[in-house]
Amino acid sequence: MLADCLAELEGGAGAVVTSSGMSAVHLVTQLLEPGDLVVVPHDCYGGTYRLFTSLAKKGGCRVTFVDQGNDEAYQKALAEKPKIVWIETPSNPLLRIVDVEKLCTQAGDTVIKVVDNTFLSPIQQKPLELGADLVIHSTTKYINGHSDVVGGAVVAKTEDLFEQVAWWANCIGITASPFDSFITTRGIRTLGIRIKKHEENAQAIAEFLDKHSLVDNVYYPGLEHHPGHLIARKQQKGFGAMLSFTTSFDQETLAQFIKELKLFPLAESLGGVESLICHPSTMTHAAMDEAAQVEAGITPRLLRVSVGIEELDDLLSDLTQAFEKVSLNTTAVNKEVSNG
Ligand SMILES: *Cc1c(COP(=O)(O)O)cnc(C)c1O
Numbered sequence: 001m002l003a004d005c006l007a008e009l010e011g012g013a014g015a016v017v018t019s020s021g022m023s024a025v026h027l028v029t030q031l032l033e034p035g036d037l038v039v040v041p042h043d044c045y046g047g048t049y050r051l052f053t054s055l056a057k058k059g060g061c062r063v064t065f066v067d068q069g070n071d072e073a074y075q076k077a078l079a080e081k082p083k084i085v086w087i088e089t090p091s092n093p094l095l096r097i098v099d100v101e102k103l104c105t106q107a108g109d110t111v112i113k114v115v116d117n118t119f120l121s122p123i124q125q126k127p128l129e130l131g132a133d134l135v136i137h138s139t140t141k142y143i144n145g146h147s148d149v150v151g152g153a154v155v156a157k158t159e160d161l162f163e164q165v166a167w168w169a170n171c172i173g174i175t176a177s178p179f180d181s182f183i184t185t186r187g188i189r190t191l192g193i194r195i196k197k198h199e200e201n202a203q204a205i206a207e208f209l210d211k212h213s214l215v216d217n218v219y220y221p222g223l224e225h226h227p228g229h230l231i232a233r234k235q236q237k238g239f240g241a242m243l244s245f246t247t248s249f250d251q252e253t254l255a256q257f258i259k260e261l262k263l264f265p266l267a268e269s270l271g272g273v274e275s276l277i278c279h280p281s282t283m284t285h286a287a288m289d290e291a292a293q294v295e296a297g298i299t300p301r302l303l304r305v306s307v308g309i310e311e312l313d314d315l316l317s318d319l320t321q322a323f324e325k326v327s328l329n330t331t332a333v334n335k336e337v338s339n340g
Contacts (some may be wrong), residue, residue: 002181003153005188006143009122010135012155014162016169017181021118021138022047023174024152028084028114028134030168032061036083039074041098042067043091043296045116046287052086068098078107087132088116090228093244093280093304094297095119095219097228100235104131112161118142118271123195124238128157134165141271144187145194149180194273194309198241201275201315202307208316209245214323216301218245241307242270244280251300253326254279260322263315264305275308275315 007015018024025048032038032055040052042065049065056063064080066073068087078085085107089098104113114134115127121142127135137143139151154169156162169175176184199222206220221232222239232239249257258266264277268284278284281293281300288296307315 002176002185002188005185006122006137006139006153007155009188010117010155011122011126011128012135012157012162013159014166015153015155016162016165017139017176017184018152018154018169018174019176019180020150021136021140021152022051024136024138024154025051025116027154027165027169027172027174028136029055029061030172031112031164032083034059035062037062037064037080038084038086039064039066039077039080039082040086041065041088041091043094043096044086044088045092045118046285048086048088048116050287068103069096074103074106078111082107082111084112084114086114086116087127088119089125090119090221090232090240090242092119092242093219093278093284093302095221095226095228095240095242095244097221097226097231099231100125100127100130100132119242120236120238120240121191121195123192124236124240128155130235133157133161139184139187140269142195142198143191143271144184145191145272146183146187147269147272147274149183149187151176151180151184195238195241197309198307199238201309201312202241202243203239204312205305205307205315205319206243208319209243212323214247214249214327216246216248219243242304243307244302244304246299246301246303249301249326253329254301254303256329257322257326258303260325261318263310263318270306272306273309275310276306278304278306280304 003015003017052063064077066077113132115132117135118138135155137153203222209215210218220243264275267276
């Protein structure tokens with residue numbers, strides 16, 4: 001039932017439900033022969049990065065990481081005749097947007113185009129309609145939406161590709177358990193209404209942060225100054241509920257700010273009904289060395305928020321009080337300093 005539901009939502013010929021988002025990624029790698037090339041975004045999900053680099057290291061495939069927003073770099077990678085092009089938009093944690101239709105058209109018919117649609121959902125983005133062949137999800141996130149299941153899915157556009165992934169899923173035994181599938185199906189019943197509230201809250205919080213004097217940069221595709229705003233408007237039905245921002249706080253003040261927040265627990269993962277805040281450079285992206293973080297645009301001042309579906313006024317008041325507390329302390333410290 002869950003597989004049929006996801007296939008219908010994404011507009012595919014069929015879907016396979018897997019035991020996690022990473023097992024969905026793993027399942028797709030079964031379509032590769034040794035020597036085949038995969039083109040992967042330089043700022044892809046950390047687990048995907050780890051899987052492809054480890055697989056390439058033992059000869060399972062070849063992999064090239066490129067900034068797919070850079071036309072020249074992408075064309076150069078395509079000239080190497082990849083078997084698979086991996087696409088992920090919006091990206092984590094800077095919410096970079098790439099043009100799915102353009103990337104798929106440029107890749108051409110001989111390439112299997114895969115889109116990781118986890119940061120949105122089929123409600124906001126339908127990659128198969130934009131030219132992709134496979135869509136993958138970590139259903140752990142928005143699809144289930146209650147942070148109580150780990151799961152994934154691969155949705156195929158054609159019957160032929162569906163048969164291939166279904167055969168491999170059975171062969172390697174990474175399908176999901178019946179109970180997890182039942183829980184996820186229950187989660188999907190509220191997907192539409194959850195996404196509506198997630199996005200309403202996220203847009204308001206992004207605008208609030210954008211105007212706040214203690215905030216430097218806000219990354220949210222729903223803000224007009226976001227570099228991917230126009231592409232997002234074209235290919236998405238909504239802007240999602242993930243955002244990130246930077247402040248000028250030093251590390252101590254940043255830690256205090258996070259501690260003062262009552263409605264944004266410090267945690268990884270995303271897409272659940274509860275809001276979460278995370279510090280990518282020491283948490284989700286800690287496995288990247290400093291140079292790789294700089295390359296991906298991740299600084300120690302960056303905070304990522306998964307906006308939940310709580311009352312908007314409660315979320316805004318919580319952020320307001322946390323900013324006030326740290327700014328009071330910062331002023332107090334400055335006074336002490338100036339008093340000698
Ligand atoms: C979380 C996530 C995954 C992996 O999913 P798990 O269910 O945690 O294994 C893959 N891709 C993206 C974009 C994710 O956010």
